[in-house]
Amino acid sequence: MTVESAPAAIATPERETSPELREQRPNRTNELLIILESGDLERMWGTLILATSAAAAGMKVSVFLTFWGFYPLVRPGVRITGQNWMQRMLSFLNRPGIDHLRMSRLNFAGMGPWMAKRLARSQGVALPGELLEIAGSLGVRLIPCQMTMDLFGLRREDLVDGLEEPAGATTVLEMIANGATPLFI
Amino acid sequence: MTLLITHRLDARGLACPMPIVKSAQAIAGLVSGELLEVLATDPGSTKDFAAWARATGHELVEQSTPDDGVYRFVLRRK
Numbered sequence: 135m136t137v138e139s140a141p142a143a144i145a146t147p148e149r150e151t152s153p154e155l156r157e158q159r160p161n162r163t164n165e166l167l168i169i170l171e172s173g174d175l176e177r178m179w180g181t182l183i184l185a186t187s188a189a190a191a192g193m194k195v196s197v198f199l200t201f202w203g204f205y206p207l208v209r210p211g212v213r214i215t216g217q218n219w220m221q222r223m224l225s226f227l228n229r230p231g232i233d234h235l236r237m238s239r240l241n242f243a244g245m246g247p248w249m250a251k252r253l254a255r256s257q258g259v260a261l262p263g264e265l266l267e268i269a270g271s272l273g274v275r276l277i278p279c280q281m282t283m284d285l286f287g288l289r290r291e292d293l294v295d296g297l298e299e300p301a302g303a304t305t306v307l308e309m310i311a312n313g314a315t316p317l318f319i
Numbered sequence: 320m321t322l323l324i325t326h327r328l329d330a331r332g333l334a335c336p337m338p339i340v341k342s343a344q345a346i347a348g349l350v351s352g353e354l355l356e357v358l359a360t361d362p363g364s365t366k367d368f369a370a371w372a373r374a375t376g377h378e379l380v381e382q383s384t385p386d387d388g389v390y391r392f393v394l395r396r397k
Contacts, residue, residue, distance in 0.1 A: 183335065183336050187335075187336040187339055187340070189343075190339050190344075191339075191370075192374065192375050193374075257334055258333045258334045258360075258361075260333075260334075268340055272343070272344075
């Protein structure tokens with residue numbers, strides 16, 4: 135058994151705690167913006183881990199969900215959507231919802247994600263669906279991309295609850311211009 | 320010095336980011352100056368709690384390893 139006082143136990147470089155240097159950091163707004171373009175399970179997972187961690191550390195966090203990153207926001211029960219055959223085919227081939235994400239590698243028709251989630255469960259790793267709920271409770275803002283919604287032929291009522299108003303690229307760029315740290319995933 | 324710990328959180332068996340997330344939720348219910356003890360088994364939590372304390376301003380008062388593979392953190396709410 136070892137008992138150490140905190141300052142000795144943590145090898146922290148001086149610069150990390152120096153208030154002068156903290157002041158010089160470019161990100162003074164304490165705001166994080168994640169642009170999620172991917173609908174892959176592992177990228178959504180990483181996005182939600184970063185988003186919840188940042189929110190837990192007091193950052194204002196927004197996630198802009200666009201293109202393949204959009205389907206996780208569609209209600210799981212909403213299947214064939216759209217006004218023409220291309221949109222209907224898109225929705226047919228992309229089962230929506232946070233629990234039906236595919237992996238970019240080793241998907242094996244769903245075996246990969248199933249095993250990844252089983253492994254996660256045994257290792258105490260929270261699943262994307264759980265993290266999404268926690269993100270909501272921590273005040274993480276989820277912004278659907280209006281253009282993707284139109285492109286895929288989806289309506290506001292097809293989407294899950296608790297989302298911000300749909301927005302576009304200019305909104306996202308303004309957030310970056312105002313000092314939010316941007317991540318494109 | 321004996322610390323008067325009034326709040327405890329068992330985050331053993333949880334992986335990143337849950338020990339931090341649960342600590343953030345727990346410490347929000349404390350008043351300034353109160354202490355929260357967290358137990359975790361995630362080896363990454365030693366680095367993460369230090370970074371989290373720096374980011375939030377809560378004080379990491381104590382850090383120890385009471386058992387093999389168990390990490391104990393005592394945090395003071397700012």
